[in-house]
Amino acid sequence: MPFAPSSQKTGLNGWLFRALMLVPGGLLGCGLIVFSLGLLVFLSLRHNDGSLLGVGLTLDNFVTLAQDPLYARVAGRSLVIAGLVTAATVLTAYPVAYFLAFHAGRYRAIILFLVTLPFWTSYLLRVFAWKIVLAYNGVLNSFLTGTGILSSPSLAFLNTPAAVVVTLAHAYAPFAILPIFTALESMPRSLFEAAADLGAPPFATFRRVVLPYSIKGVLAAVTVVFIPTVGDYVTPALVGGPNSIMIGSLIQVQFGRANDWPFGAALSVAVMVLIAFVIGLLRQADRRGEKAA
Amino acid sequence: MKTLLPFYKKPLSPGVGLGVYVGLYLFFLYLPVCLIPLFSFNDSIQAAFPLKGFTLNWYRALLHNDGVRRALLTSLEVGSVSAFLATLCGLTLAYARVFMRSRLTTLLSGLCQLPLLIPGVIVGIAMLIVVNVIGVGPSRVALVCGHMLVGLPTTFMILHGRLAGLSRSIPEAAQDLGAREWTTFARIILPLAIPALGSAFMLAFLTSFDEFIIAFFLTGSEPTLPVYIWGQLRFPRSLPLVMALGSLILAVSIVIAAASEFIRRRGKMTERQA
Numbered sequence: 001m002p003f004a005p006s007s008q009k010t011g012l013n014g015w016l017f018r019a020l021m022l023v024p025g026g027l028l029g030c031g032l033i034v035f036s037l038g039l040l041v042f043l044s045l046r047h048n049d050g051s052l053l054g055v056g057l058t059l060d061n062f063v064t065l066a067q068d069p070l071y072a073r074v075a076g077r078s079l080v081i082a083g084l085v086t087a088a089t090v091l092t093a094y095p096v097a098y099f100l101a102f103h104a105g106r107y108r109a110i111i112l113f114l115v116t117l118p119f120w121t122s123y124l125l126r127v128f129a130w131k132i133v134l135a136y137n138g139v140l141n142s143f144l145t146g147t148g149i150l151s152s153p154s155l156a157f158l159n160t161p162a163a164v165v166v167t168l169a170h171a172y173a174p175f176a177i178l179p180i181f182t183a184l185e186s187m188p189r190s191l192f193e194a195a196a197d198l199g200a201p202p203f204a205t206f207r208r209v210v211l212p213y214s215i216k217g218v219l220a221a222v223t224v225v226f227i228p229t230v231g232d233y234v235t236p237a238l239v240g241g242p243n244s245i246m247i248g249s250l251i252q253v254q255f256g257r258a259n260d261w262p263f264g265a266a267l268s269v270a271v272m273v274l275i276a277f278v279i280g281l282l283r284q285a286d287r288r289g290e291k292a293a
Numbered sequence: 294m295k296t297l298l299p300f301y302k303k304p305l306s307p308g309v310g311l312g313v314y315v316g317l318y319l320f321f322l323y324l325p326v327c328l329i330p331l332f333s334f335n336d337s338i339q340a341a342f343p344l345k346g347f348t349l350n351w352y353r354a355l356l357h358n359d360g361v362r363r364a365l366l367t368s369l370e371v372g373s374v375s376a377f378l379a380t381l382c383g384l385t386l387a388y389a390r391v392f393m394r395s396r397l398t399t400l401l402s403g404l405c406q407l408p409l410l411i412p413g414v415i416v417g418i419a420m421l422i423v424v425n426v427i428g429v430g431p432s433r434v435a436l437v438c439g440h441m442l443v444g445l446p447t448t449f450m451i452l453h454g455r456l457a458g459l460s461r462s463i464p465e466a467a468q469d470l471g472a473r474e475w476t477t478f479a480r481i482i483l484p485l486a487i488p489a490l491g492s493a494f495m496l497a498f499l500t501s502f503d504e505f506i507i508a509f510f511l512t513g514s515e516p517t518l519p520v521y522i523w524g525q526l527r528f529p530r531s532l533p534l535v536m537a538l539g540s541l542i543l544a545v546s547i548v549i550a551a552a553s554e555f556i557r558r559r560g561k562m563t564e565r566q567a
Contacts (some may be wrong), residue, residue, distance in 0.1 A: 005509075013474075014473070014474050017473070017475045017478075018389075018393055021385050021388060021393070024382045024400070025381075025382040025383070025385040025386035025389065025401060026401055028378065028382055028441070029382040029386065029404075029441070029442070029445050030386075030404040030405055032423070032442060033405070033408065034404065036416075036420055039422050040415070040418070040419045040422060043422055052422065052425055055424060062300070092318065095311055095314050095315070095318075096315050096318050099311040099312060099314070100315075102308070103308035103311055103312065108567060111319070112553075113554060114322075115319070115322070116550075117550055118322060118323075120499050120500075120546055120547075121326070121504070121543055121547065121550075122503035122519060122543070123503065123504075123505060124503075124505040125326070125329060125503075125522075125543060126325070126326055126541065128526070129328055129329055130325055132328060132329075132340040132434055132532075132536075133325055137341055138340060138341060139340060139341060141341070141343060142341035142342040146343065161508060190542060224409070227409075227410060227411070227412055230412060231412020231413065232412070232414070232506075233414055233506075234505065237474065238526070246416040248412060251415070252414060255418050255421060261462065268414075268418060268419070271412065272411065275410065275411075
């Protein structure tokens with residue numbers, strides 16, 4: 001059955017059509033993805049001898065990664081920053097998704113449009129906006145000195161890890177709403193009535209009924225925010241300063257100033273393994289949640 | 294007696310508080326971005342309060358800036374070609390996923406979503422390695438390839454949603470009447486997918502037009518607009534110019550995103566009528 005979708009017999013013409021149909025997506029899309037990732041893994045196992053292809057594989061890059069404490073520290077910082085950003089984003093997005101699913105009424109379409117719109121505007125510009133807010137002679141400082149709250153502009157806003165967390169959380173804020181909203185929207189409304197009939201107070205209804213129902217959406221939201229933030233290099237570069245170097249910044253440097261592509265490839269492979277690990281944890285949490293429910 | 298009230302009346306009271314929260318959320322969501330257009334009209338080289346007075350000088354300077362014009366042309370070209378390719382790949386993969394179910398098509402539709410699970414910096418350097426190995430190097434071709442991959446998950450999801458929502462009886466009826474699969478595709482499926490195709494193309498174009506993280510690695514001697522902006526950020530003097538350019542980019546993005554949403558909604562309405 002899976003190979004014969006319709007009642008029609010597939011003749012030579014049909015097979016030709018189907019083969020042609022798979023060419024653009026299969027070769028151009030998926031082929032390129034597989035090829036580039038394969039090449040990345042291959043390069044991570046090479047010495048930095050100036051040529052991309054060549055013989056002689058080595059694990060040296062990964063040994064350096066494991067031995068130099070700098071990389072563990074930067075990876076740890078990236079995880080903490082991305083974790084904080086994800087937590088802030090999901091916690092602030094949840095009530096919005098809840099409102100959209102159950103209370104928005106005729107405003108639902110317009111609010112949904114407004115929260116997805118930033119998704120389609122330039123990420124660089126959204127980060128840049130924070131730079132002009134936090135800068136020494138920027139918006140926040142000129143506002144605070146102008147109103148007399150501060151006597152002189154403060155340097156404490158820009159070039160801190162906190163600036164990175166705030167900027168990233170703001171830039172990725174709307175990403176979390178949609179998956180949670182989708183999960184909540186699919187919840188049968190009758191569950192509210194059932195909970196009320198059984199005498200559950202509103203908070204218990206939320207904790208025991210709504211939250212478990214939406215946990216899949218929450219985990220999806222965690223994934224879509226965590227992955228791009230953990231590898232980000234633009235925000236640390238624009239608002240982070242030297243104490244906010246993230247793992248993405250290190251990768252970028254290997255393909256620029258440091259000019260050690262194989263090591264950069266090894267760093268990338270390590271990040272992908274890290275992400276796969278986190279996704280695995282989330283999957284497991286999801287499964288355990290399902291069993292408990 | 295509470296339970297006797299109709300459902301829609303019950304959760305009204307928490308709804309008001311939540312509504313206020315959502316209002317504040319939207320306010321803070323848009324506040325920083327709104328500063329860019331605000332300061333682009335400000336007659337000062339610094340982005341600070343109080344405002345110094347209204348001017349259109351920064352926009353006038355944009356018009357006469359050759360670098361901006363070249364970057365715009367590069368962005369438009371890369372955006373439309375990569376969006377076309379991403380839409381083509383998305384359409385064929387979605388068609389294969391819906392109408393030619395097999396283990397291969399399941400695998401392919403999973404693979405094409407992979408760019409969502411990989412941070413942009415890694416997609417960028419992976420493509421950089423590819424274009425260097427095949428000898429193209431950072432160039433428009435490289436940018437097109439990279440942006441096609443980033444756009445692919447979006448176009449696939451939109452088109453898959455549309456094709457999967459079609460009634461199976463439509464292609465079956467065509468085939469019962471003797472239409473070949475190719476004819477069914479060209480005369481039945483494709484026309485029904487046109488709103489989704491338009492929407493997917495626009496969003497893929499926007500993704501490319503606004504994309505910086507990958508373009509930074511793949512841009513050759515001709516920067517796209519976001520890469521051009523990044524280069525200008527080093528010079529405090531060009532801050533107003535960047536803000537004028539940024540405002541225009543934001544305006545274009547909003548118009549295209551709204552148009553895409555409009556087309557998608559209209560498509561949904563005709564679906565209901567059909």
